[in-house]
Amino acid sequence: MLAMNYRGPYRVRADHMPEPRIEHPGDAIVRVTRSCICGSDLHLFHGLVPDTRVGSTFGHEFCGVVEEVGPAVRNLKVGDAVLVPFNIFCGTCWFCERELYSNCHNVNPEATAVGGIYGYSHTTGGYAGGQAERVRVPMADIGPTVIPEDISLDDAVLLTDAFPTGYQAAEMGDIRENDTVVVFGAGPVGIFAAKSAWLLGAGRVIVVDEVDYRLDFVRRFAHCETVNFRDVRDMAVHLKKMTDGLGPDVCIDAVGAEASGSALQRLTGVHLMLQAGAATVLHWAINSVRKGGTVSIVGVYGPTFNAVPIGNALNKGLTLRMNQASVKRHLPRLIEHVRAGRVKPSEVITHRIPLEHVADAYHIFSSKLDGCIKTVLTMPSAR
Numbered sequence: 001m002l003a004m005n006y007r008g009p010y011r012v013r014a015d016h017m018p019e020p021r022i023e024h025p026g027d028a029i030v031r032v033t034r035s036c037i038c039g040s041d042l043h044l045f046h047g048l049v050p051d052t053r054v055g056s057t058f059g060h061e062f063c064g065v066v067e068e069v070g071p072a073v074r075n076l077k078v079g080d081a082v083l084v085p086f087n088i089f090c091g092t093c094w095f096c097e098r099e100l101y102s103n104c105h106n107v108n109p110e111a112t113a114v115g116g117i118y119g120y121s122h123t124t125g126g127y128a129g130g131q132a133e134r135v136r137v138p139m140a141d142i143g144p145t146v147i148p149e150d151i152s153l154d155d156a157v158l159l160t161d162a163f164p165t166g167y168q169a170a171e172m173g174d175i176r177e178n179d180t181v182v183v184f185g186a187g188p189v190g191i192f193a194a195k196s197a198w199l200l201g202a203g204r205v206i207v208v209d210e211v212d213y214r215l216d217f218v219r220r221f222a223h224c225e226t227v228n229f230r231d232v233r234d235m236a237v238h239l240k241k242m243t244d245g246l247g248p249d250v251c252i253d254a255v256g257a258e259a260s261g262s263a264l265q266r267l268t269g270v271h272l273m274l275q276a277g278a279a280t281v282l283h284w285a286i287n288s289v290r291k292g293g294t295v296s297i298v299g300v301y302g303p304t305f306n307a308v309p310i311g312n313a314l315n316k317g318l319t320l321r322m323n324q325a326s327v328k329r330h331l332p333r334l335i336e337h338v339r340a341g342r343v344k345p346s347e348v349i350t351h352r353i354p355l356e357h358v359a360d361a362y363h364i365f366s367s368k369l370d371g372c373i374k375t376v377l378t379m380p381s382a383r
């Protein structure tokens with residue numbers, strides 16, 4: 001089958017790779033119909049995620065059709081159209097019982113902090129990803145959700161990662177009625193976090209980025225205010241001036257380890273790897289948010305450490321919340337929002353690129369060319 005093949009930093013291509021097969025009785029094989037590239041894939045693509053092995057296939061944001069099921073699978077049958085949350089999880093461990101699916105304890109033999117993720121290096125279990133014609137779906141009774149008939153495939157695929165992650169970012173912000181919420185990052189995750197902030201009762205939403213076409217898009221999509229950080233000298237001062245001097249109630253980091261905006265952070269966090277990514281947005285968020293406020297982090301950082309102003313966070317009495325999203329937990333509510341027409345997730349899709357041209361797709365998304373926000377890779381078998 002055709003699949004994305006990682007050859008080293010900044011080098012990916014489509015190759016003929018071995019077909020996945022049922023390895024455990026609870027597995028299914030899914031023929032992929034839509035597969036996106038996520039901002040998290042860029043961290044892999046740029047060679048920043050430990051233990052990303054040459055020859056691996058990325059892709060954790062996909063939907064498809066069940067082609068084969070193992071003998072123990074009860075909830076899925078051949079022919080079902082499914083959306084597959086990016087987390088792989090068992091559904092029964094201490095963490096899954098508390099709906100912390102991204103922290104499942106039974107699916108990642110390589111690390112204890114994070115659970116399993118499709119196509120996301122051996123640090124998250126070494127599972128093959130969905131930027132391929134077919135993919136093995138472990139614990140198939142637990143993760144996948146049959147796509148309701150009234151939800152389009154383009155909307156469904158965005159329910160596997162970008163929308164639920166943005167929603168969880170807003171939820172972890174503990175937004176109260178009329179709160180002012182600042183979202184750093186106008187990529188798909190930040191865009192959905194801004195939209196979700198309104199759903200959770202925000203009174204004002206401000207999105208910060210440096211890419212004007214993304215700021216234009218989020219203003220239209222989420223009816224928010226925007227700030228281009230290239231126009232701002234001091235982010236904390238600027239945001240406080242915008243918010244009666246006290247600062248926003250909630251700050252959301254939807255950027256993560258590859259943030260731009262500080263030469264020192266880029267040097268120490270990205271180029272020299274002296275910390276687990278540039279902590280620029282962590283500084284901006286902690287220093288901007290009002291005393292007693294909440295900083296919610298979904299932007300991804302590496303497993304070692306970052307130099308962050310923890311003393312400021314302590315003295316300001318902040319609540320810091322963060323996690324990989326637990327997608328499945330949010331699906332019932334988000335499907336209702338899509339049905340009710342409050343959110344049309346597929347509006348963020350700007351590009352459809354054949355899997356054969358996966359190298360171009362990564363280049364366009366990574367370099368923010370051609371107005372790119374979200375790319376769907378299309379499979380030869382689904383055209």
Ligand SMILES: NC(=O)c1ccc[n+]([C@@H]2O[C@H](COP(=O)([O-])OP(=O)(O)OC[C@H]3O[C@@H](n4cnc5c(N)ncnc54)[C@H](O)[C@@H]3O)[C@@H](O)[C@H]2O)c1
Binds near residue numbers: 161214
């Ligand atoms: N926690 C999770 O479960 C989860 C899930 C999906 C994605 N993520 C992470 O969320 C982050 C965003 O994902 P995405 O798909 O939207 O990625 P993306 O790369 O499309 O978007 C990131 C945006 O941040 C902007 N940016 C860079 N530096 C900034 C700064 N200092 N301030 C404000 N904006 C800045 C970029 O211009 C870009 O528009 C990534 O780190 C990704 O790994 C986490």
Ligand SMILES: [Zn+2]
Binds near residue numbers: 038039041060086161
């Ligand atoms: Zn992702």
Ligand SMILES: [Zn+2]
Binds near residue numbers: 097
């Ligand atoms: Zn579990």
